[in-house]
Amino acid sequence: MRTPRPMTIALLAAVPLLLGVGLVLAGGDQPVSDTDPPGPPAGSPVMGTIAGAVARPDGSPVADAGVLVASLEDPAVAIPEIGVRTGTDGRYEWRLRGGRYEVTAVAGTRRTAGTATVVPGQTVTLDLTLR
Structure with a gap:
């Protein structure tokens, strides 16, 4: 059995690296699934705002109430904070x-709950009345 030459070993080690670089340069670093929804166009906003007020049945404001959200999307949208306070x-x-x-x-x-649809770049208002 022959002992491999150092140049042959270097060439065999470089082939996977060169193939990877070639795939990336040729645009091979694209999603492979055609079922994934396209992302927003570059430079467009992805965040929107829910704003409103929490009140008692008599209309008086409720200070320091906890406000929580849960995504109704499938798959669920990531929520950056646990909650906010009024x-x-x-x-x-x-x-x-x-x-x-x-x-x-x-x-x-x-407690009380409602639903809202957040539109990137816009503010949606959702006022809630505690029961």
């Missing part, structure tokens, strides 16, 4: 990725 005026604001969400307000033992 201010002293009962208002909240939350920047989220575009998609449909269930929004729940909680204060003590009272």
Whole structure:
């Protein structure tokens, strides 16, 4: 049996690297699934805002209420924070990725929920009244 020459070993080690570089340069680093939705065009916003107020049945604002969201999309949209709190005026604001969400307000033992569709680059208003 012959012992391989050092040049042959170097060439065999370089072939996978050269093939990988060639695939990337030829555009081979593209998604392989045609079922994935296309991403937003470059430079377009992906975040929108849900804003509103949490109130009691008599209309008075609820300060420091917890506001939570859950994605209604399939697959679910990632949510960057666990929740937000209302201010002293009962208002909240939350920047989220575009998609449909269930929004729940909680204060003590009272809670209420509604749904909203976030549109990138826009603000949607969702006011909630605790029950």
